[in-house]
Amino acid sequence: MRKPAVIVLIVLSVFVLAVYLPMLYEKLFLTPIEKTHLLFSPVTQRFIYKEKIVGPIPPEAALKAEDHHARIAYRDADGTWYNRVEFEKHLPFIYYKNMELWGLLPLNLEGRKFDIQAIKNHRQVLELSPGEINNCHPETSLWPLLESNPGQARLVFPEDRFRMTASGMEFINADTNTVDMDLTERFTRALIDKGFVFPARSVNGKFTILKPFDEGVFLVDAKYEVFHVKRRDGHPEVTQTAIDSALKTRHIKISENQQRRYYGLLLAKDSGLHLLTYDNYRLVKLPLESYDPDRMDFKLLINPLYLTAVWSDETIIRAVTMDTDYRPLERYTHRMSRAIITPAKRIYDMIFPFSVHLNATGGGYLKLSIRPGGWISVVGLLVSLSGYVIACRLRHKRFPRVTGLCLIAAFGLYGLIAVSFIGSEC
């Protein structure tokens, strides 16, 4: 029984070390760098970005750092450097409040005039991150259905929440923690009358009262038909949308906006991302390339002249700018400064043959992943092996046991630490 106990303790030690040592190294030597802010300038009609400089600061950045830290780069797709004020002036639809302070409003762009109200009326930002997608984050499957016609300025939470069961839309009263039979019956009946097939696949809405008005929820039924459900004056208002069930809607990110042009974003099963418009639920497919919703953050910036979609994984950021008819005008791909291999990252890759990560990205579920080290980790393995052999020769005047060598050859630094402590039992 001693041998299995030793093996188990070594396995456990390697696992724990592979979780904590890389984590400790990251905290000590690796600075987390924010993703690049990539935008489209309607002034120069070029992509422009802001990012942290990794490594030595170029002289151009130092020259431009008049009122900001020199480690922040403001550049465009052509490589031109800007200072902060120039950068903001190139993005007047975003920094419109500063434009007003600097007396630069109304703007004259592309033969059109934009005052502050015009800018405000056309601005909208829609975002989708991997952790938000249905079934990718921990969620208690109870949702509030707000009153869409509250008869007052602010929205209020109803006294109930609903759940989708195999055969109905069930409302539970929060005061009594019991099912409200009347509401349940009325909403279930309304859904069935419109052709809803239970059970529901997903419930999509923006469940907050901090929004200008309420658009209710979008329910995807068992046949992937999408239904728009609202509570209006306490009564159900159900619309079966014309959204194609062949899309197999995976997620709808709703974002109520006073413009009432887009309900939000709709993610199809094939990872196609669509704008869900107020025009009888018409979908507009966004011309995204290499977009993976399970790995990438997505943002759509809408202004009076352009729509700019920006999506990024951990290293690459991509963007496409469209005109107001959704025709792609410009595309840009940029390797973010956070992807630069610094000496600290190189040492990390060298000393850790692999690392175990427990991450809950973007508020999602905790996931366990093992990241193998690159070929450079072979150097670390060899150094660990040599160190072990030398230490054994010096300390015990003998060549180390094969078991210890095998463990170090397999697990590198983790094996070395485990063998150093438990080695006598091997």
Add this chain to the structure above:
Amino acid sequence: MRLSVTREGIDMFRSILFKEYLKIRLPWLTLLILNGGLMAYVAIATRHLFVMDHAEMVWYQVLHLGRIHYSHLKYAPVVTGLLLSCIQYLPEMTSERLRLTLHLPVSPNRLIIAHIMVGLTAFGLILFVDLTALTLITSWYFPFEAVTTALWTALPWAMAGAAAYLGATLGLLEPNYRLKLFNLAIAAGVVGLYLYPLSPGAYRLLGFKLTVPVLLLIPAVLLPAYRFRYRRVS
């Protein structure tokens, strides 16, 4: 002859269980009462939420914003596990009484496993009370979906407690101080895996994988017991 050996073995095993029962029953009862008191506090704190705010707002905070109304419970299993291990093994180790036990005519592995099973059962009973109380409190104020989320949030904490019990045992039984510290560090690492600050229910997808590090700690404890039995100090 074999029958007689087996019967003697079973008798010996029963005697060990009885010895452990006599040793830990009062401190265990104290731990149970303390845990019960903590759960009573959780019940009072939860009720207070509903006194201070409308039910629908409390539901919003708990069900959507991820407020954990039983957050006081988070470290209780770890403390319980640590104390239980100390109660069970400190007296045995300080006066080396465990050495006598390990020289009884029963396999040392079985003896240690018997000791661990007693400890884990005692710990499990306390945690069963805690989780039952949590279920009752949550289901009184919230729908069953909230109970499921609460249990998926508290289960990793319970696993942390079991890891703390086994980890402390791993450290206490080891006779060599260098290895004792190493074992304690590894055990602390395992405990830490279950206490990540996450949204309620975030451990859910890990499922069975969640139990693996704790299950591995059980056979690992046999190594220090073996080393203690054969006086492997250096």
